Amino acid sequence: xxxxxxxxxxxxxxxxxxxxxxxxxxxxxxxxxxxxxxxxxxxxxxxxxxxxxxxxxxxxxxxxxxxxxxxxxxxxxxxxxxxxxxxxxxxxxxxxxxxxxxxxxxxxxxxxxxxxxxxxxxxxxxxxxxxxxxxxxxxxxxxxxxxxxxxxxxxxxxxxxxxxxxxxxxxxxxxxxxxxxxxxxxxxxxxxxxxxxxxxxxxxxxxxxxxxxxxxxxxxxxxxxxxxxxxxxxxxx
Amino acid sequence: xxxxxxxxxxxxxxxxxxxxxxxxxxxxxxxxxxxxxxxxxxxxxxxxxxxxxxxxxxxxxxxxxxxxxxxxxxxxxxxxxxxxxxxxxxxxxxxxxxxxxxxxxxxxxxxxxxxxxxxxxxxxxxxxxxxxxxxxxxxxxxxxxxxxxxxxxxxxxxxxxxxxxxxxxxxxxxxxxxxxxxxxxxxxxxxxxxxxxxxxxxxxxxxxxxxxxxxxxxxxxxxxxxxxxxxxxxxxx
DNA sequence: AAATTATGGTGCGATAGCGAACAATGGGAT
DNA sequence: ATCCCATTGTTCGCTATCGCACCATAATTT
Numbered sequence: 001x002x003x004x005x006x007x008x009x010x011x012x013x014x015x016x017x018x019x020x021x022x023x024x025x026x027x028x029x030x031x032x033x034x035x036x037x038x039x040x041x042x043x044x045x046x047x048x049x050x051x052x053x054x055x056x057x058x059x060x061x062x063x064x065x066x067x068x069x070x071x072x073x074x075x076x077x078x079x080x081x082x083x084x085x086x087x088x089x090x091x092x093x094x095x096x097x098x099x100x101x102x103x104x105x106x107x108x109x110x111x112x113x114x115x116x117x118x119x120x121x122x123x124x125x126x127x128x129x130x131x132x133x134x135x136x137x138x139x140x141x142x143x144x145x146x147x148x149x150x151x152x153x154x155x156x157x158x159x160x161x162x163x164x165x166x167x168x169x170x171x172x173x174x175x176x177x178x179x180x181x182x183x184x185x186x187x188x189x190x191x192x193x194x195x196x197x198x199x200x201x202x203x204x205x206x207x208x209x210x211x212x213x214x215x216x217x218x219x220x221x222x223x224x225x226x227x228x229x230x231x232x233x234x235x236x237x
Numbered sequence: 238x239x240x241x242x243x244x245x246x247x248x249x250x251x252x253x254x255x256x257x258x259x260x261x262x263x264x265x266x267x268x269x270x271x272x273x274x275x276x277x278x279x280x281x282x283x284x285x286x287x288x289x290x291x292x293x294x295x296x297x298x299x300x301x302x303x304x305x306x307x308x309x310x311x312x313x314x315x316x317x318x319x320x321x322x323x324x325x326x327x328x329x330x331x332x333x334x335x336x337x338x339x340x341x342x343x344x345x346x347x348x349x350x351x352x353x354x355x356x357x358x359x360x361x362x363x364x365x366x367x368x369x370x371x372x373x374x375x376x377x378x379x380x381x382x383x384x385x386x387x388x389x390x391x392x393x394x395x396x397x398x399x400x401x402x403x404x405x406x407x408x409x410x411x412x413x414x415x416x417x418x419x420x421x422x423x424x425x426x427x428x429x430x431x432x433x434x435x436x437x438x439x440x441x442x443x444x445x446x447x448x449x450x451x452x453x454x455x456x457x458x459x460x461x462x463x464x465x466x467x468x469x470x471x472x473x474x
Numbered sequence: 475a476a477a478t479t480a481t482g483g484t485g486c487g488a489t490a491g492c493g494a495a496c497a498a499t500g501g502g503a504t
Numbered sequence: 505a506t507c508c509c510a511t512t513g514t515t516c517g518c519t520a521t522c523g524c525a526c527c528a529t530a531a532t533t534t
Binding site for chain 1: 304367378
């Protein structure tokens with residue numbers, strides 16, 4: 001297997017590292033394909049590995065009494081498992097799994113911790129990423145508190161769109177309903193509204209993003225804040 | 238003014254520090270009384286100071302288009318401003334202000350950063366605290382997504398109760414309604430329900446906690462997770 | 475003591491989303 | 505080509521909460 005080149009990785013967190021920091025991680029990055037719903041981080045279990053998504057993305061959810069609620073989305077801009085491990089906990093009550101299949105670069109928690117100890121610059125970048133994740137989660141609170149289903153759906157579509165190539169998301173209404181914590185029929189109606197307004201185009205198992213700016217009108221500012229923090233602190237790709 | 242003693246501070250994050258780490262911070266801690274609604278951290282402004290609450294607590298809110306929504310609560314267990322500063326951002330899109338007046342120990346961001354650079358053990362403790370804060374915010378997402386007003390109110394009361402001495406909270410329905418992102422009349426009804434079930438006793442501008450376990454029944458597991466992480470990672474006080 | 479303001483209590487129509495059905499449809503399997 | 509079933513579309517009554525308005529009561533000021 002050819003060594004990974006920083007210029008060819010698609011994860012923008014890895015891209016943003018200094019060449020020296022990337023070299024620290026490179027020997028320990030293992031490419032891996034991911035399947036829909038594949039678990040990456042289990043709740044309250046020691047975290048053995050972290051994952052830099054290259055294609056596809058993962059959800060971070062809180063699993064509570066009934067059903068799970070998504071709190072964050074991590075794609076090629078991030079690192080799944082970063083928050084607990086970088087903050088010094090070997091586990092977390094949250095859970096992460098693949099939401100859209102693709103590829104990740106896996107690294108053992110041990111090696112990541114060692115690399116971070118060697119390079120404080122590396123630690124700094126990753127901690128700044130954790131900050132953007134915290135902002136994202138905070139905006140998710142806002143979205144649930146202030147937006148109706150249609151608005152939350154619009155926000156979710158925008159965030160997914162950022163993390164894929166092209167304009168077409170492959171997912172079912174059922175799936176969306178779980179992530180947003182609402183019933184499936186409600187998703188169908190909300191999607192129809194979005195489609196009627198020319199914001200998206202729905203096909204079976206597919207949602208095509210037609211007009212991002214029209215979607216952004218619905219989210220009451222809950223989209224874009226975390227993204228701006230990322231651009232400011234990590235890199236403006 | 239007498240030097241602060243670690244044994245007599247009430248902030249449990251300061252208490253949890255090693256004596257050497259506390260000594261690093263001590264010269265820079267300035268006691269300060271706080272007023273209701275006093276701003277501690279402004280949104281998108283350089284953070285000059287951080288605050289260890291001693292008495293009272295602060296809210297972290299996301300200010301968006303319309304109204305602000307509370308995402309977290311920081312009292313004598315924590316450090317206001319910890320998340321952005323420890324994660325390497327000099328500012329944050331969120332805002333923090335005093336929710337219940339009292340006392341804080343103020344420290345300049347400059348001095349805190351310097352101390353953290355000198356002692357990685359100090360940094361580790363503070364980062365673990367940031368982790369617990371992240372968990373708290375995640376559970377706030379869950380609360381908004383899965384609980385009705387009564388449940389969210391119960392959770393909020395429990396969290397406040399942890400951060401005060403005694404059983405009586407001084408606050409108005411109006412205030413609660415802003416924090417929970419609902420209308421004032423709804424808070425009145427929810428409080429009446431809680432009171433009818435013997436969980437609390439309401440007086441004008443006052444809410445007395447009568448039965449914590451009955452309150453915990455309403456929150457669907459959204460209370461306690463962050464607190465358990467704190468006990469596990471910082472100290473079981 | 476009277477006036478004023480802040481706070482809490484209550485009622486009513488409107489709406490969003492739930493829960494639970496059932497119908498229609500498209501695409502993969504055989 | 506046909507069948508089957510996952511997926512999507514649609515409907516209906518129900519409940520929580522909103523938005524608004526109005527009144528009651530306590531605290532504060534004069």
